[in-house]
Amino acid sequence: MSDAEPVPAGTTAFSGDPSASRPEHASDGTSPGAADVLADSVEFDDAIVRQFMMATIFWGIVGMLVGVVVALQLANPLFNFETSWLSFGRLRPLHTNAVIFAFAGNAIFTAVYYSTQRLLKVRMFNDLLSRVHFWGWQAIIAAAAITLPMGLSQSKEYAELEWPIDLAVVFIWVVFAVNFFGTLIRRRERHIYVAIWFYIATIVAVAILYIFNNLAMPAGWDRSYSVYAGVQDAFMQWWYGHNAVAFFLTTPFLGLMYYFLPKAADRPVFSYRLSIVHFWSLVFIYIWAGPHHLHYTALPEWASTLGMLFSVMLWMPSWGGMLNGLLTLRGAWNKVATDPVLKFFVVGVTFYGMSTFEGPLLSVKSVNALSHYTDWTIAHVHAGALGWVGFMTFGMLYWLAPRVLQAPLWKPNWATLHFWLGTIGILLYIIAIYSAGLTQGLMWRAFDAEGYLQYPDFIETVTVLIPMYWVRVVGGTMYLAGAIMCGVNLFMTWRARPATYTPTIIHAAPLAGGWREPAIPGSALANAPVVEVAKKLDVFAQMRWHRKWEGLPMLFTIFVTVSVTVASLGEIVPMILLKGDIPRIETVKPYTPLELAGRDIYISEGCNNCHSQMIRPFRSETERYGEYSKPGEFVYDHPFLWGSRRIGPDLARTGERIPSAFWHLRHLNKPTDTSKDSIMPPYPHLLEETIDFDAIERSMVAMQKLGVPYEDADIDGSPASAREQAEAIAAQIVAEDGPKGTEDRKVVALIAYLLRLGTDLNRPIDVEVEEITVAGADDGRSGEEDVDA
Amino acid sequence: MPESTSVLAASGTTGTLALLFFLALFIGIVLWLSLSKSDRWKRDADIPLKDEPVEPRQPESTHER
Numbered sequence: 001m002s003d004a005e006p007v008p009a010g011t012t013a014f015s016g017d018p019s020a021s022r023p024e025h026a027s028d029g030t031s032p033g034a035a036d037v038l039a040d041s042v043e044f045d046d047a048i049v050r051q052f053m054m055a056t057i058f059w060g061i062v063g064m065l066v067g068v069v070v071a072l073q074l075a076n077p078l079f080n081f082e083t084s085w086l087s088f089g090r091l092r093p094l095h096t097n098a099v100i101f102a103f104a105g106n107a108i109f110t111a112v113y114y115s116t117q118r119l120l121k122v123r124m125f126n127d128l129l130s131r132v133h134f135w136g137w138q139a140i141i142a143a144a145a146i147t148l149p150m151g152l153s154q155s156k157e158y159a160e161l162e163w164p165i166d167l168a169v170v171f172i173w174v175v176f177a178v179n180f181f182g183t184l185i186r187r188r189e190r191h192i193y194v195a196i197w198f199y200i201a202t203i204v205a206v207a208i209l210y211i212f213n214n215l216a217m218p219a220g221w222d223r224s225y226s227v228y229a230g231v232q233d234a235f236m237q238w239w240y241g242h243n244a245v246a247f248f249l250t251t252p253f254l255g256l257m258y259y260f261l262p263k264a265a266d267r268p269v270f271s272y273r274l275s276i277v278h279f280w281s282l283v284f285i286y287i288w289a290g291p292h293h294l295h296y297t298a299l300p301e302w303a304s305t306l307g308m309l310f311s312v313m314l315w316m317p318s319w320g321g322m323l324n325g326l327l328t329l330r331g332a333w334n335k336v337a338t339d340p341v342l343k344f345f346v347v348g349v350t351f352y353g354m355s356t357f358e359g360p361l362l363s364v365k366s367v368n369a370l371s372h373y374t375d376w377t378i379a380h381v382h383a384g385a386l387g388w389v390g391f392m393t394f395g396m397l398y399w400l401a402p403r404v405l406q407a408p409l410w411k412p413n414w415a416t417l418h419f420w421l422g423t424i425g426i427l428l429y430i431i432a433i434y435s436a437g438l439t440q441g442l443m444w445r446a447f448d449a450e451g452y453l454q455y456p457d458f459i460e461t462v463t464v465l466i467p468m469y470w471v472r473v474v475g476g477t478m479y480l481a482g483a484i485m486c487g488v489n490l491f492m493t494w495r496a497r498p499a500t501y502t503p504t505i506i507h508a509a510p511l512a513g514g515w516r517e518p519a520i521p522g523s524a525l526a527n528a529p530v531v532e533v534a535k536k537l538d539v540f541a542q543m544r545w546h547r548k549w550e551g552l553p554m555l556f557t558i559f560v561t562v563s564v565t566v567a568s569l570g571e572i573v574p575m576i577l578l579k580g581d582i583p584r585i586e587t588v589k590p591y592t593p594l595e596l597a598g599r600d601i602y603i604s605e606g607c608n609n610c611h612s613q614m615i616r617p618f619r620s621e622t623e624r625y626g627e628y629s630k631p632g633e634f635v636y637d638h639p640f641l642w643g644s645r646r647i648g649p650d651l652a653r654t655g656e657r658i659p660s661a662f663w664h665l666r667h668l669n670k671p672t673d674t675s676k677d678s679i680m681p682p683y684p685h686l687l688e689e690t691i692d693f694d695a696i697e698r699s700m701v702a703m704q705k706l707g708v709p710y711e712d713a714d715i716d717g718s719p720a721s722a723r724e725q726a727e728a729i730a731a732q733i734v735a736e737d738g739p740k741g742t743e744d745r746k747v748v749a750l751i752a753y754l755l756r757l758g759t760d761l762n763r764p765i766d767v768e769v770e771e772i773t774v775a776g777a778d779d780g781r782s783g784e785e786d787v788d789a
Numbered sequence: 790m791p792e793s794t795s796v797l798a799a800s801g802t803t804g805t806l807a808l809l810f811f812l813a814l815f816i817g818i819v820l821w822l823s824l825s826k827s828d829r830w831k832r833d834a835d836i837p838l839k840d841e842p843v844e845p846r847q848p849e850s851t852h853e854r
Contacts, residue, residue, distance in 0.1 A: 118837075119840065121840070189836070194833075195837070259837050262837050262838060266838065268834035268838060271830070272830040272834045273830055274822050316815065547829070550833075
């Protein structure tokens with residue numbers, strides 16, 4: 001229906017008094033002549049809200065189900081079913097992507113499409129764009145659900161999707177942005193409410209983050225390599241990774257909170273001024289915090305410290321938001337006892353407060369030294385995801401269902417039961433995993449009275465966690481059961497929908513042209529005996545200047561963009577330009593063709609989901625894994641593979657520590673053959689599938705374009721070179737009493753890569769890596785000059 | 790005083806001053822948020838409550854019929 005059509009008979013018209021919904025507040029005196037503009041009818045597009053709402057719960061159940069499966073796999077590796085596409089390394093990215101982009105993503109769009117139309121008093125800009133957005137996003141999710149189990153991955157966390165899907169994500173995000181900003185331009189409410197500010201920040205920041213972190217060089221339709229290498233890639237990844245949490249899992253849900261919580265409580269937000277402080281603080285500060293994910297790694301100290309500083313600064317504005325949410329319920333706490341929607345919101349906001357206290361805590365270096373790579377981080381993430389994102393979403397869904405489906409919720413008491421199942425499920429989950437994280441961290445660093453590692457065998461630190469992993473399975477299953485109840489409840493409510501939905505129509509006049517924010521009145525202290533600066537401060541504190549921004553959304557968007565960009569460049573530019581941060585090491589050479597193929601298999605199997613390749617400069621780590629990692633060791637790593645957790649041991653120097661090819665073959669075929677009680681999935685398919693030697697050339701060409709010093713002759717001869725090295729490793733396996741006939745199997749390529757890991761640092765400077773001649777690698781510096789150990 | 794110690798002492802003073810500055814800023818923001826009153830803030834905060842009735846509608850006829 002056109003915005004300008006009169007109200008048809010039989011429809012429900014809210015705000016039936018046209019003057020009741022004038023686009024400007026008359027009391028402001030801001031819109032002379034506005035009352036003269038005839039308000040006409042606006043019909044909201046709630047069909048798109050219904051679509052996103054049902055997609056939210058559907059993908060939520062799928063993502064959480066995969067989460068329970070991967071939790072089971074950690075409790076007992078039998079649940080990997082010896083099937084490549086069901087192994088932990090491939091399913092874990094599916095779980096994270098499904099929960100973040102499918103569940104949370106669809107929830108964001110549900111909230112945006114519902115609240116934006118109402119807050120701006122106008123239908124979405126273009127119905128076709130809305131549909132393209134919906135179906136395009138679902139197609140992307142389906143593509144991810146197919147390709148990730150196939151092992152098609154870029155390896156970077158929450159950015160695993162391969163480049164064709166990345167392009168689709170960017171396209172659909174642009175569609176969404178055009179639709180949203182088009183709506184904003186055509187709005188019939190002058191003032192843009194705080195929820196809209198958070199949506200603007202989400203759209204702008206996610207676009208910037210996603211594009212720049214995912215820049216990659218394709219090597220075929222199914223493979224690509226990050227344009228950044230090593231330290232810089234790690235930095236870009238966690239600039240993205242942390243801000244994916246900030247701008248995909250925080251700001252849009254704060255927008256959701258600022259809209260749906262007042263609606264559910266029937267109370268205005270506690271403090272609008274606090275929301276202004278909250279918003280700008282988050283938008284500017286959050287973006288700097290990413291490097292706290294890389295404390296004590298090969299990241300430069302300055303970046304790490306900067307990340308910690310800004311993370312700690314995030315605490316207060318975050319809690320400002322939490323308090324703003326909880327205090328919105330002032331005078332309405334009695335409703336919480338009976339209303340499941342408010343129950344979900346209260347616990348959701350509480351978990352926001354808890355997570356945003358814990359985040360700064362974990363960013364402090366001394367705390368991070370204990371928590372990093374452990375399950376503590378996993379517990380923190382799930383407190384935020386299950387508690388904040390999940391519960392805010394469920395609260396919104398239960399509030400929306402009767403409104404957009406226009407039927408009473410099928411089983412209101414199921415919503416309450418869902419709340420309790422979910423709450424107890426979260427508590428079981430996080431308590432178990434906090435315990436597991438602390439246990440890991442303390443066992444890894446424990447020394448006995450003689451000064452030796454108390455638990456030198458890594459597997460000791462794994463088996464002790466199994467009971468906690470089972471408790472996590474129980475907690476996760478309870479949470480999933482609640483989500484399924486929600487799904488059934490929504491489905492049955494949908495079945496009871498009216499034969500024809502009653503359109504939601506309001507009256508609102510187009511915005512009057514030539515609007516100007518009224519002049520800022522003078523200070524109330526004008527005649528008071530105070531210094532002039534106090535009077536100016538008083539005028540400033542009235543924040544009329546901000547109100548002006550709130551009526552100029554494009555200007556507001558520019559300020560948000562500048563804020564996010566300046567903060568990003570403040571870290572990115574020095575990281576890219578300061579060559580001294582990444583001293584070259586003469587003995588570090590590019591991977592051989594076979595090693596490169598093995599690295600692709602490592603990425604494809606998702607080994608980095610369980611194994612780090614980054615030894616921190618702690619005695620407990622150097623005793624266990626060897627010399628600590630240097631920035632210069634990763635200059636040819638496109639992408640970096642430092643990992644973020646250690647379900648298994650670090651592999652940075654596995655080539656030095658375990659030089660036996662046959663050991664690796666046995667371990668990959670059946671991990672318990674070499675490590676009793678290992679929970680690693682078996683990879684027998686790697687002994688059956690053959691290496692595509694001819695495909696290696698494409699990878700080398702891509703690497704060459706990225707600046708890895710391969711010569712054309714190296715690339716032309718790569719299949720033969722790879723076969724030669726494979727035959728040598730196969731011969732080594734036979735010499736170590738292993739099986740014959742492995743020279744063309746994928747396992748040999750992976751072994752070649754594993755045997756190479758960490759060996760460059762101590763290699764004599766005149767020894768070439770296999771037969772690869774590295775052009776331009778000889779810059780005349782010795783191997784020692786850059787190694788500060 | 791050794792150079793390294795004097796540097797530490799200087800950074801300690803700077804740190805204390807910075808801490809006091811941010812503490813004062815924080816308290817100032819809290820006071821501003823708590824004490825300042827204006828109808829404008831209330832009007833803006835009320836926006837979501839005015840867009841449509843809070844109570845959901847009931848269907849007169851269902852799809853199943």
